[in-house]
Amino acid sequence: MWYSTVLTLSPRPRGFHLITRDVQTALPELGRVQVGLLHVFVQHTSASLALSENASPDVRRDFERFFNRLVPDGASYLEHTDEGPDDMPAHLKAALLGSSLTVPVSRGRLALGTWQGLYLCEHRNAGGARSLVLSLHGETNG
Helix, strand or coil: CEEEEEEEECCCCCEEEECHHHHHHHCHHHHHEEEEEEEEEECCCCEEEEEEECCCHHHHHHHHHHHHHHCCCCCCCCCCCCCCCCHHHHHHHHHHHCCEEEEEEECCEECCCCCEEEEEEECCCCCCCEEEEEEEEEEECC
16 A cells, blocks of 8 residues: 655744644554654754654753754855755754654554654744655555
8 A cells, every 4th residue: 555645834933843633634544554664854944843742841852952053044154045044954954854754654653662753844034834754554454
């Protein structure tokens, strides 16, 4: 079985946001897959995806602080500033983290570890709605 859909997430503030439930809700077909893979792709160059700890909000804040220190807004060495001081840093952060994730599916569920969750990493101050392509492939139970 192959299934694909586009999930449009409402605008979120800059930061790291758990989206595991959003993805699962957008894929009721997931429950039929006994073994397979889910590929998640963000269709933007200033947002990214990550897989990390899902319980403590401190982790999400620490991610944001780390990446802001690694690639600060308005850095003097950046040339691309047409869309504001957060634009080029957002592109760099997205390139570092990546635009896709592949997660195994087992017995109708994402085969995530106990403390793992999917993140949308919003790197712009006003990034707007974000579109994710969800592609599910696997063997169903009938």
